[in-house]
Amino acid sequence: MHDLRSLRHDPDRLITSQRRRRGDVDAVATLMALDQEHRNCQLQIDSLRQQRNEASKAIGARKQAGEDASAQMEAVRKLGDELKAAENRMQDCQSEREALLMTLPNILDASVPDGADEETNQLVRDSGPVPPMDFEPKAHDEIGVSLGLLDFERAARLTGSRFVVLKNWGAKLERALANFFLDQNTARGYTEVLPPYMVNRETMTANGNLPKFEEDLFGVNFKDYFLIPTAEVPLTNLYRGEILDKEQLPMYMTAYTPCFRAEAGAAGRDTRGIIRQHQFSKVELVKIVEPEHSFEELEKMVADAEHLLQLLELPYRVMLLCSGDTGFNAAKTYDIEVWFPSQGKYREISSCSNCTDFQARRGMLRYRPEAGASTVFPHTLNGSGLPIGRTLAALIENYQQADGSLKVPKALQQYLGGAEVIA
């Protein structure tokens, strides 16, 4: 959410950003007009209320003195009617303004390169040349099924498409990866959190998933709750509405949760394998930091995610997303992409974003820089560190051997009872 006051002062910042995002530019002017109208209403209401407060006080004084006040009371009653009408006008105006405001994405950072789509994303660095394979690599789902790690058919029976059952070493690998990621992240200063997996509408709205992206979410029947699409949602909302002490920042959190996504716009994409599922597990990283450090904290978060891939010895590259590809909440996003031999290309495995004060403002999350000072919105950051499903897929593909068996990455062996090969 944007700060209306600074927007009034400088709407061009948002207009420029919208143009760069290939987003709705006219909406900004509409918003400013609604805002002006709303302020006019408020001015009128404040003055009416002032009149009423003063008149009511006078009535009280007269009554106390034992005088008659019925004429004054009648006058204030009329004032009250006028006030109610004005309040209704303001309410309408305000809800219209809020509705529009909530659909406008964050302002892009100046360092984000211009471009329409992922074609223009910039390569920042990679882990070096992809190691050659001396046989034709198979797809992860083919290997996973033949080794008895993945079962798509029975998952479809239980639920439907885009679900999978993990069995034997598949299930153990999930647990091993989750523990490995959490251990690494906590060693690097992140506090482990286990949040609820379903949240209410306010939480989804503060995070930025609502009102705009409801079709991407799974709702819950009996209540107005939603299954989380990522642990980012509960983590960024954990301190919603609070005023934090400066000493509490920077705050680093990590959480292992299932994630649920409707994948409404992804029909026909990645239908094979476990790259794109309605349910997957992920270890998430979230930071709440002071504004002046947020961009260096973003670099550190990317390094934290990279560190995991380095330990797993998976080939990857880091991309800086261009303006048109950067998500709704983010001012700046790095994607980390991991190598998939069977596809002969890199695929997204982690997306690390600095959301600046966009989410903090939606959730009224603030901190006090020093005693007595006024409150400031901190910056929130989120990134995957890392998703279990896609990591598992990448591991299977990159660690496959010619005989169809799977080597176990050194870093994971201690989490799998010392196993070195899965066959």
Next chain:
RNA sequence: GGAGGGAUGGCUGAGUGGCUGAAAGCACCUCUUUGCUAAAGAGACGUACCGAUUAUAUCGGUACCGAGGGUUCGAAUCCCUCUCCCUCCGCCA
């Protein structure tokens, strides 16, 4: 699911229609006294929005006592709905 009790400022906690944006205490901040610390004394001390302006300071106004709605000239205070917390009973794990 049944019965009852709660929700007030950073915290504790008064307050059943106007003098309450809110007593009192604690914490925090400033100043005074003291060689330092401790202690004591004095003062300041919520958040948001709007407006004025020598515009991150100051002044004026408005709103906010869990959320929403209602009664009233006027509500923290009365009524209704909801949410959350606590206690007891039942049920499930």
